[in-house]
Amino acid sequence: xxxxxxxxxxxxxxxxxxxxxxxTVLSKAAEDTELELALEASLEALADAGVSPDQVDGxxxxxxGFEQVSHAELIRALGIKExxxxxxxxxxGDASGAMVHHAVAALVSGRASVVLAYRxxxxxxxxxxxxxxSAQRGGPPRDEDIVVRGQQAFLWPYWMMAPAHxxxxxxxxxMAEYDLDKAxxxxxxxxxxxxxxxxxxxxxxxxxxxxTLTREQYDNARMIAWPLCLFTxxxxxxxxxxxxxxxxxxxAELPTTPAPILATTQSLQAAYDPGNPFMADLTAPFPAxxxxxxxxxxxxxxxxxxxxxxxxxxxLMTLFGLELYGFLPRGEGWKYLAEYGIGPDSPLxxxxxxxxxSDGYVQGMTGxxxxxxxxxxxxxxxxxxxxxxxxxxLSGSAVVLGxxxx
Numbered sequence: 001x002x003x004x005x006x007x008x009x010x011x012x013x014x015x016x017x018x019x020x021x022x023x024t025v026l027s028k029a030a031e032d033t034e035l036e037l038a039l040e041a042s043l044e045a046l047a048d049a050g051v052s053p054d055q056v057d058g059x060x061x062x063x064x065g066f067e068q069v070s071h072a073e074l075i076r077a078l079g080i081k082e083x084x085x086x087x088x089x090x091x092x093g094d095a096s097g098a099m100v101h102h103a104v105a106a107l108v109s110g111r112a113s114v115v116l117a118y119r120x121x122x123x124x125x126x127x128x129x130x131x132x133x134s135a136q137r138g139g140p141p142r143d144e145d146i147v148v149r150g151q152q153a154f155l156w157p158y159w160m161m162a163p164a165h166x167x168x169x170x171x172x173x174x175m176a177e178y179d180l181d182k183a184x185x186x187x188x189x190x191x192x193x194x195x196x197x198x199x200x201x202x203x204x205x206x207x208x209x210x211x212t213l214t215r216e217q218y219d220n221a222r223m224i225a226w227p228l229c230l231f232t233x234x235x236x237x238x239x240x241x242x243x244x245x246x247x248x249x250x251x252a253e254l255p256t257t258p259a260p261i262l263a264t265t266q267s268l269q270a271a272y273d274p275g276n277p278f279m280a281d282l283t284a285p286f287p288a289x290x291x292x293x294x295x296x297x298x299x300x301x302x303x304x305x306x307x308x309x310x311x312x313x314x315x316l317m318t319l320f321g322l323e324l325y326g327f328l329p330r331g332e333g334w335k336y337l338a339e340y341g342i343g344p345d346s347p348l349x350x351x352x353x354x355x356x357x358s359d360g361y362v363q364g365m366t367g368x369x370x371x372x373x374x375x376x377x378x379x380x381x382x383x384x385x386x387x388x389x390x391x392x393x394l395s396g397s398a399v400v401l402g403x404x405x406x
Contacts, residue, residue, distance in 0.1 A: 013299055014404030016104045017251040017258035020049025020244030021369040026207055026360030029124040030238035037240035038069040038120035039077045045242040046078075050255040051114055053078040056244075058112030060099040062119050062363065063090035069120050085112035089397075091273060093311050094266070095119070096364030097397030101264035103245040113246065119365040120240035151276065164233055166277055167314040168225030173282040174316070175227070178331040182227045187338035190218045192315035192350075193231045193357055195343040200354030203380040207235055208358040232315040234356035241365035243372070248404075259375045259389070259401045263298035265290050267396025284324060286396030291325045298400040302327045305400075306386040307374045308348055309367035311393035312355045318342065322350075325392050344381065352381040367391055368399065375401045 022044025024030075024037050032040070046053060059075065061067045071086050085106045089095035099117040106112040148156045155161070175185055197213040200206035213231065221229040251258035267286045271279045279285065295301050302325060310321035319333040327348065328336050342350035353359045353370040360366065368391050373379040375389040392398035 012104055012108055012264075013262055013297060014260045015248055016107045016245055017248050017260045018100070018243050018245050018372050018401070019251050019254055019256050019258045020045040020047070020051065021242070021372045022046070022048055023241035023362070023366055023369050024239045025205055026237045026239035026362070026366075028207070028237060030122060032238075034068050034120045034122045034125070034240075035073055035077060037122065037238065038074055038118050038242070041120070041240035041242040042074065042078060042116055042118050045116065045118075045244045048256060049244040049246075051244055051246075054081050056080050056114050056116050057083055058085035058103065058106050058115030059083045059087075060102055060115060060117040061088045062092070062095040062099075063088045066092055066095070066363070067119060068122075069118070074118065085115065089266075091268065091395055093313060093363040094393050094395035094397045096311065096368050097264065097391060097393050097399050098266045100243070100245060100261065100368070100399045101266045101397060104261060104264055107245065107247050113250065115245045116242060117245065118240065118242040119362055121362055122238045123236040123361070124238050151278075155277070160277070162225075163313060164225040164228060167233075167316055168228055169277055170282050170285075170320070171227050171316050174319075174334075177283055178334070180334060184338070185227060185334060186219075188319055188334040189228075189232050189315045189337075190215060191337050191341040192312075192318045193218060195341045195346075196312075196315075196351050196355045197358045198343060199352050199381050200358035203354060203359070206354045206359040207237055208354065213358075228314055228316065231357070234313045234361045235358070237360040237362070239360055239362050239366075241362050241369050243365075243368060257376045259372045260404050262300060262388070262400040262402050262404070263294050264399050265294040265297070265396060273395075283320065283330075285320070285394050286324065288324070288326075290396040291398075294398050294400060295326065298402070299405065300388055300400065300402060304388045304402075305348065305390045306388055307352060307371075307383040308350045308390040308392070309352070309355075309371045309374075310350055310391075311364045311367060312351060312357055313361075313394075315357060317394045318350060318355075320394055321392055322348075324394070325390075325398065344383065349381075349383050352379060352383065364391075364393055371399065371401060
């Protein structure tokens, strides 16, 4: 560990904690506006933390183009007196972990004392990530409707227009790299989908709570982007989630169970932004050094983790996350998943809320909320004796929660 690494871990390990979480009911067509959803989730998180809105002086959101609720709108709606730290995290779902990363930086540096981070999404209102713009209106893309610039000019003319198309490339590259056929890859991806659906079936409030999934249904599902089928791709929904972060000293004074933050990380490098198919290694969306830094800063390793939430816009990401965050060697994830799965009886329960595949899609934020609940011991699908709880995305932003030890 370098001097810089030592200083960083000493400055941040256990210095802050997530003290409040909140989320709305997830639905296919919410009556509330995005602002109303954000307000509901934020008020629940603040009440959970035992913090009043006028104590919040830091506000974080997803980057523009994703989050439609502005900082100013939410400040007015909540009645926050003044926010002295206002920021946003880019890159879509990567922001779910990155916002905690930013919150820690603001708190440790003294720029804020209580930080609220939120995400509100209303895909029924037309803001969707799975289709080209004109296709959202019900028809195929027309040349006169499409204007592409930059990177899209090399993708859209070849009908590579949606995240699922990129995930299909990831999957076929992984298959080629490790000599897999579709049948063997499906043994892993189906196990993820089936285990997450079972979690959702046991948890009221999930989008798929009343809808079971069988292997036969999985095998007969329509293809989305070969080799990925319908049940390997995340759901669309309306909803919001929020977390409250503060210093550990302040957390000790609150009437809540804090989730100490052992470490956070974030990553962005050339050609490795989400949705970019031009990275040198399609099976590694972020460098191994980020995971190494995360565990070094945390003072624990993958083997210490009791339960994990891995951002799953596709079930392939669960496989990749196991390998890239060091839970398993590269190329071994598919075998592990096929044999053990991710259910409550597996060596490492994963996405215990049902994940994006069966709970709902708030771009990672409900996974972060679940990581806190698992640490607290209050989750519906509670894993026994949780010590270290993990949340990570496939762009390299992650959060490790756990007890602070010398």
